Structure formats: structure tokens, C-alpha cells
Amino acid sequence: MNQPRAILTPKGERWFRSGHPWIFRDDVFSVDKTENGDITALFNHQNTFLGWAFYSRFSRITFRIITSQPHIIDQAYWRVTLQKAIEGRKTLLDHSQACRIVFSEADGIPGLIADWYAGHLVIQTLIPGTDNILDKFNDIFHELLHPTSILIRNDLEARKVEHLPQEVRTISGQVHENIRIQEGSVQYWVSTMEGQKTGAYLDQRENRLHLGSCAQSHGKVLDCFCYTGGFALHLAPKAEEIIAVDDSAPTLELGRKNAELNGFSNIHFQKKNVFDYLKEADKQGQRFDLIVLDPPPFARKKSDISAALRGYQELNRRALRCLNLGGILNTYSCSYNVTQPIFLEILSHSVQKARVRAHLLEKRIQAGDHPILMNFPESYYLKGLTLKVI
Ligand code: SAH
Numbered sequence: 001m002n003q004p005r006a007i008l009t010p011k012g013e014r015w016f017r018s019g020h021p022w023i024f025r026d027d028v029f030s031v032d033k034t035e036n037g038d039i040t041a042l043f044n045h046q047n048t049f050l051g052w053a054f055y056s057r058f059s060r061i062t063f064r065i066i067t068s069q070p071h072i073i074d075q076a077y078w079r080v081t082l083q084k085a086i087e088g089r090k091t092l093l094d095h096s097q098a099c100r101i102v103f104s105e106a107d108g109i110p111g112l113i114a115d116w117y118a119g120h121l122v123i124q125t126l127i128p129g130t131d132n133i134l135d136k137f138n139d140i141f142h143e144l145l146h147p148t149s150i151l152i153r154n155d156l157e158a159r160k161v162e163h164l165p166q167e168v169r170t171i172s173g174q175v176h177e178n179i180r181i182q183e184g185s186v187q188y189w190v191s192t193m194e195g196q197k198t199g200a201y202l203d204q205r206e207n208r209l210h211l212g213s214c215a216q217s218h219g220k221v222l223d224c225f226c227y228t229g230g231f232a233l234h235l236a237p238k239a240e241e242i243i244a245v246d247d248s249a250p251t252l253e254l255g256r257k258n259a260e261l262n263g264f265s266n267i268h269f270q271k272k273n274v275f276d277y278l279k280e281a282d283k284q285g286q287r288f289d290l291i292v293l294d295p296p297p298f299a300r301k302k303s304d305i306s307a308a309l310r311g312y313q314e315l316n317r318r319a320l321r322c323l324n325l326g327g328i329l330n331t332y333s334c335s336y337n338v339t340q341p342i343f344l345e346i347l348s349h350s351v352q353k354a355r356v357r358a359h360l361l362e363k364r365i366q367a368g369d370h371p372i373l374m375n376f377p378e379s380y381y382l383k384g385l386t387l388k389v390i
Contacts, residue, residue, distance in 0.1 A: 037054065114141070153168055
């Protein structure tokens with residue numbers, strides 16, 4: 001039989017049975033008739049079938065599990081899997097809204113991301129397995145969603161590890177320079193071609209909506225790492241004044257357009273490194289009633305953790321010092337290496353170092369269209385904490 005196949009070590013088999021979707025190189029005993037990206041049948045030493053997985057020749061993660069069922073992995077299989085993912089997002093798939101339709105392993109399609117922006121679809125294939133069958137996914141998306149356009153945003157660092165090329169291309173329809181999105185009562189422009197990620201930080205949608213709806217009045221607000229105004233736009237109707245800080249000029253330009261689109265004149269965008277901004281603000285005695293900290297991931301690798309901890313601690317300590325009594329800190333980490341207990345510990349230290357007292361009001365997670373797979377801790381990456389200085 002010419003079927004690509006592999007045998008896992010006993011340790012690999014135990015790991016597989018835990019439901020974790022990654023098999024590392026050391027846990028693979030042998031690989032047979034398998035090319036980079038092939039859908040491969042996995043077995044144990046007793047020749048018992050374990051499941052199907054995508055093979056990656058260059059990554060440390062040699063196999064990404066598709067399923068442990070003995071299905072035939074064909075067009076019909078992918079159609080059913082995508083249909084399931086789409087059904088889970090039904091209420092969000094309205095024509096003016098944006099959401100993530102496929103979140104890789106958590107939706108049973110390792111290495112595939114698909115984001116929906118008011119009828120326009122943006123796809124990323126992170127591994128050779130999904131890259132090889134991109135055409136199949138496109139056909140199914142066309143059939144199930146009738147998108148206005150499909151854009152491939154394959155300009156991610158993760159593809160370099162897999163020796164895949166960097167590319168951005170439109171494969172159907174016409175992609176507009178900016179797409180207008182409705183998020184609750186707020187509208188904003190998204191640049192799917194040039195924006196970060198696939199254009200927007202959809203994982204923060206529920207947290208933005210929630211924070212915006214929380215208080216009667218937000219007073220003086222500081223939105224740090226504001227991107228195109230995400231949190232600031234939701235807070236503006238109830239704030240006296242908002243300072244929104246980011247160090248990316250094109251991002252701030254779109255932020256200003258977004259404020260204008262919603263008729264907000266109380267958001268002041270500033271191009272600055274947030275660490276420097278907070279240091280100066282503290283020195284000048286500037287005080288805020290609400291501060292949002294939504295930094296990029298500081299710990300992309302395990303080896304980055306200790307530097308990341310120092311970074312998060314400094315950031316949060318400085319922000320806490322810039323809050324009025326009764327002020328609120330809404331702080332996030334999107335590094336999956338910084339787990340929720342670690343993030344809580346960081347905040348405890350930050351509170352002590354800032355010499356303030358604070359209540360923990362709330363813990364938050366990523367939006368529901370980025371589901372957390374409990375067998376796969378890496379899928380739980382976004383943690384939020386809300387503190388009140390007392
Ligand atoms: N809160 C945003 C998403 C933030 S993403 C939203 O809801 O849409 C992180 C942002 O941090 C990016 O826009 C990036 O440009 C910015 N950034 C990264 N490092 C920075 C730094 N040191 N100072 C200021 N901005 C930074």
C-alpha cells in the first residue's frame with residue numbers, strides 16, 4: 001500500500017491519547033512514504049491505527065493531528081468540518097460583522113486560519129499540510145459562504161519555520177483597501193491587505209464590547225497599544241478624554257479615520273513607545289481613571305519567558321502608578337507561555353512594586369470564536385485581568 005504512514009514511540013502514543021494535537025520529532029519512531037505536507041496515517045508499534053495527521057518535514061512539530069477517527073480525509077470530510085466551524089459562528093456571520101471562522105487545531109483543521117470581514121474572507125495556511133490543499137478549502141468556502149472576495153495573507157513568520165514562501169494574493173473577487181466593520185455600536189475600518197494579523201485583533205472583540213459597556217462614565221482614559229483604536233472607540237462615548245498610544249504610524253492613521261467615522265473628537269492618538277509614554281506620564285504626575293494595556297506577545301518562545309515577565313511587570317507597575325484612586329486597570333497578555341496563574345502573579349508583584357492596593361475585579365479570556373481546546377493549552381493564549389486601585 002502506498003499510503004503515507006508513521007509509527008509513534010510509546011511516549012508519542014501516550015501524548016497522542018491525551019488529545020494534544022501536536023507530535024514532536026522525538027516521539028516519532030519511523031516515517032514511511034511520506035512527503036512534506038502529506039496526510040499521514042499514524043500507528044503504534046502493535047500496528048494499531050491511531051489517527052490522521054499532517055506531516056511537517058522541517059518543523060519540530062512533525063505531526064499535527066487531524067482526527068483519531070478512521071474517516072477518509074477527502075473533500076467531503078473537510079466540507080463537514082468547515083460546516084461545523086461555520087455553524088458555531090452563525091450569529092457573528094452577519095454582513096457587517098467580523099469574526100474568526102476557523103481557529104486551526106481548536107476547530108480540527110491544524111494550520112488553517114480563516115477570518116470573516118463583512119463578507120470578505122482572509123485565509124492563512126501555516127503549515128505545508130493546509131498549504132497543499134488550499135484550493136480545496138477555497139472551493140468549500142465559496143460553496144458554503146459565498147464570500148465577496150478571498151485574500152490569502154500568508155506573510156507570517158510561522159511559515160518560515162516550515163520553509164514556506166511569504167505571499168499575499170487575492171484569489172477571488174476584489175479586495176477593497178479598507179473594509180467597514182460593525183462591532184456593537186462602533187464602526188471601524190480594517191485593512192486586510194496591510195493590517196496586522198489578518199487586519200484586526202478579532203480575539204479582543206468580546207473584551208472591547210464588555211469594557212465599553214461596563215461603567216457609567218470612564219473619565220480620563222489611556223488606551224495603550226491601541227492599534228487602530230480598538231478599545232478607545234468603545235470607550236469614547238462615556239469618556240471625557242482618551243489618549244490612545246501605539247508606535248505604528250499607519251495604524252494610528254487608520255485609528256484617526258475610525259474616530260472620525262464614529263464622530264468621536266475626544267480620542268487623541270499619539271505615536272510613542274508605551275514604556276516611554278508611561279514613564280513620562282508618571283514623572284509629570286498625569287493620572288487616569290481607566291488604563292487599557294494590550295501589548296503584543298512578549299514571550300513567543302519558552303526562552304523569552306523571563307525577559308517577558310520583567311516586561312509585563314514594568315508595564316503594569318507603571319500603569320498602576322498612573323491611576324487615580326478608584327481607577328481601573330484592564331490588562332492583557334497574549335503570550336501562551338505566560339499562563340493565567342503566572343499573569344496573576346505578575347500583577348501581584350506589579351501592585352506591590354507600584355505601592356498601591358488593588359482589588360481583582362475580573363478575569364477575561366479570548367473571544368468565543370477563538371475556542372480554547374482544553375487538551376491543547378497552547379490554544380488558551382489571551383488572558384485579561386481587571387483591577388481597581390483602592
Ligand atoms: N488593542 C488593540 C490591539 C493591540 S495589538 C485592539 O483591540 O485592536 C498590539 C499593538 O501594539 C500593535 O498595534 C503594535 O503596533 C503596538 N506596539 C507594539 N509594541 C509597542 C510599543 N513598545 N509601544 C507602542 N506600541 C507598540
